[in-house]
Amino acid sequence: MALPKIKQDATEARLSALDLPEGGWSARARGEALARVRAMGLPGARDEYWKYTRPDTLVGAEAPQAAVFDADEMPVFDAVDRLKIVFVDGVFDADLSDDLALEGVEIDRLAEARDIHWAQDLYGVLEAKGQSPVERPLAALNTAFASDGLLIRVTQTPSKPISLVYHHRSEVSDAILHHVVKVEAGAQMTLLENGPAAARFNKCMEVDLADTARLHHVRTQGRDHERRAATHIFARLGTESVFKTFTLTVNGVLTRNEVVVEFTGDDAVAHVAGACMGDGDFHHDDTVFITHDAVNCESRQVFKKVLRNGAVGVFQGKILVKPGAQKTDGYQISQSLLLDEDSQFLAKPELEIYADDVACSHGSTSGAIDDEGLFYLRARGVPRGLAEDLMTIAFIAEAVQEIEDEGLQEEIVGRVEAWLARRRS
Amino acid sequence: MLEIKNLHVKLEEEDKAILKGVDLTVEAGKVHAIMGPNGSGKSTLSYVLSGRDGYEVTDGTALLEGEDLLEMEPEERAAAGLFLAFQYPVEIPGVGNMTFLRTAVNAQRKARGEDEMSAADFLKVIRAKAKDLKIDAEMLKRPVNVGFSGGEKKRNEILQMAMLEPKMCILDETDSGLDVDAMKLVSDGVNALRDAGRGFLVITHYQRLLDHIKPDVVHIMADGRIVKTGGPELALEVEHNGYAGILEEVA
Ligand SMILES: Nc1ncnc2c1ncn2[C@@H]1O[C@H](COP(=O)(O)OP(=O)(O)OP(=O)(O)O)[C@@H](O)[C@H]1O
Numbered sequence A: 001m002a003l004p005k006i007k008q009d010a011t012e013a014r015l016s017a018l019d020l021p022e023g024g025w026s027a028r029a030r031g032e033a034l035a036r037v038r039a040m041g042l043p044g045a046r047d048e049y050w051k052y053t054r055p056d057t058l059v060g061a062e063a064p065q066a067a068v069f070d071a072d073e074m075p076v077f078d079a080v081d082r083l084k085i086v087f088v089d090g091v092f093d094a095d096l097s098d099d100l101a102l103e104g105v106e107i108d109r110l111a112e113a114r115d116i117h118w119a120q121d122l123y124g125v126l127e128a129k130g131q132s133p134v135e136r137p138l139a140a141l142n143t144a145f146a147s148d149g150l151l152i153r154v155t156q157t158p159s160k161p162i163s164l165v166y167h168h169r170s171e172v173s174d175a176i177l178h179h180v181v182k183v184e185a186g187a188q189m190t191l192l193e194n195g196p197a198a199a200r201f202n203k204c205m206e207v208d209l210a211d212t213a214r215l216h217h218v219r220t221q222g223r224d225h226e227r228r229a230a231t232h233i234f235a236r237l238g239t240e241s242v243f244k245t246f247t248l249t250v251n252g253v254l255t256r257n258e259v260v261v262e263f264t265g266d267d268a269v270a271h272v273a274g275a276c277m278g279d280g281d282f283h284h285d286d287t288v289f290i291t292h293d294a295v296n297c298e299s300r301q302v303f304k305k306v307l308r309n310g311a312v313g314v315f316q317g318k319i320l321v322k323p324g325a326q327k328t329d330g331y332q333i334s335q336s337l338l339l340d341e342d343s344q345f346l347a348k349p350e351l352e353i354y355a356d357d358v359a360c361s362h363g364s365t366s367g368a369i370d371d372e373g374l375f376y377l378r379a380r381g382v383p384r385g386l387a388e389d390l391m392t393i394a395f396i397a398e399a400v401q402e403i404e405d406e407g408l409q410e411e412i413v414g415r416v417e418a419w420l421a422r423r424r425s
Numbered sequence B: 001m002l003e004i005k006n007l008h009v010k011l012e013e014e015d016k017a018i019l020k021g022v023d024l025t026v027e028a029g030k031v032h033a034i035m036g037p038n039g040s041g042k043s044t045l046s047y048v049l050s051g052r053d054g055y056e057v058t059d060g061t062a063l064l065e066g067e068d069l070l071e072m073e074p075e076e077r078a079a080a081g082l083f084l085a086f087q088y089p090v091e092i093p094g095v096g097n098m099t100f101l102r103t104a105v106n107a108q109r110k111a112r113g114e115d116e117m118s119a120a121d122f123l124k125v126i127r128a129k130a131k132d133l134k135i136d137a138e139m140l141k142r143p144v145n146v147g148f149s150g151g152e153k154k155r156n157e158i159l160q161m162a163m164l165e166p167k168m169c170i171l172d173e174t175d176s177g178l179d180v181d182a183m184k185l186v187s188d189g190v191n192a193l194r195d196a197g198r199g200f201l202v203i204t205h206y207q208r209l210l211d212h213i214k215p216d217v218v219h220i221m222a223d224g225r226i227v228k229t230g231g232p233e234l235a236l237e238v239e240h241n242g243y244a245g246i247l248e249e250v251a
């Protein structure tokens, strides 16, 4: 079916502002992805999947400016013993990065394309698979035009996490990065990400977990107030593998995080969690799609949003249980804490189940701080502002607890506390 | 210590008077007990004193050591030395009991211009006090009151009181839900805090608690007023004869 003219024009306008990188081994995948973009067209305001989030600034030919924000707070994860890899406005920075050497892990840059690479079997492949039943054109755009990214293959459990650090220095930067992470059987890794990557950021990460592999992913999207981002994670889970991903988002005018998980092997576990703190001109969208196509897998989605001064939170989460995916355990909760009447939470939880022996539940709530709890704290001498902060931290706790490492949990909570404290006085 | 005069309170949302002229003075060093039929306004009195929303004071005053309680925010009342052990302690999922207590202790200290308690000191003190109340380390780590049994919640209230060392303690049916041994623990906890500088207002339905925490004065509250005041023998009279006789006598 031909695209509506308006959509076609918008898509071509965006494409004309981009150059297809020289691909090497990825050239074919990029070409196919470009064809996908042209066939689907970039998201438009009328698209059902973009009902709650306006895509125009994410798909426009030019990135809207975003001021660079200088915070004197120490960046998150700085105290963690890690292998640090830095991108500045989407450009790899060798000086700021550690050597890309870590025992048990092969790390290459997408931009240093050679002729053959293990990532060839994955690059754009999981993304393409994730285009049905729902189209995700920004991810295809990413596959076609990503200027760089990391190709990380974990063969043995490394001694420390890999930490991707993004810096935003230019008010007009428009970055497209694409990472591929493949964890081999029996290996596990923690992947950290933090920092505002660019004025506008389109990021895609494909994750392939072999049988019994484990990946823990903890990400923060913070600091800059005007940044925009559209991110995708496509994860494929083999037998008995475990994938846990948690994202803390603060500030930023517009963020859409999509996570697409597919269980292909039995007895695997995926936990997708997020917390966001929005104040004022803030629109945050978590869109999750989990496909159970194997037996006895567990998926959990836990999303908490704290919204004030007109901030908007969106959650679209779906659990699809395919025929034969018996003993599926699917859980989904999305909640918002609205700190005033101007803020808004829009949720669209969906279950689609074609197997009979499954346990799936979902829930979505929106509410204010519990008055009883607040009074109890104040009656013990905790001042109102601090009491509200404690209650707010408590509200997001269920999501934060999805992070396996307690040290990282504390780090995240500390960030949120500081963010709240800055707004208190 | 606590001086309540002619206190009239109605619900904020509707025109329903609940306290209809309460007069009550608790002196430092004394334990006063309040008894009274269900719905007579005992908890309302304790909530109004501690500053809960939803009530409107239409007349009267309440002073704590000469300071106007009713003008203060709840946290200011706490810092000034008022403590309410809740009839129904509130569960706060996600806030650790220990974090909560340390935040409270230090917030009160800060409000009074005192130094904060170090984490190490706090730990030492709370461990000792928790042990006296047979509250184990695991309970301290759990979210505030979440999954606590009725009796555990009440013991937790007394632990908070012991940590905060308030000047004026109001205990609202702290004995309800306690087994015999826990009643003893809680009473010991309260008695340990009794001293010349501290006042207690103990709300209860049963003489049993007053066997352990011996009151100096007993009040009977009915329909929003203190209708009779006497010595410990008044509690015994209630225990044996109920309220009917007393209420007839004052009617
Ligand atoms: N927020 C409220 N909304 C409606 N009615 C209320 C409210 N608070 C108190 N009341 C009413 O006020 C009266 C006094 O209640 P209160 O809880 O103070 O009684 P009490 O003496 O503590 O009773 P009990 O011995 O059962 O604990 C009751 O009739 C109660 O229903």
Ligand SMILES: [Mg+2]
Binding pocket: B042, B043, B044, B087, B172, B173
């Ligand atoms: Mg009561």
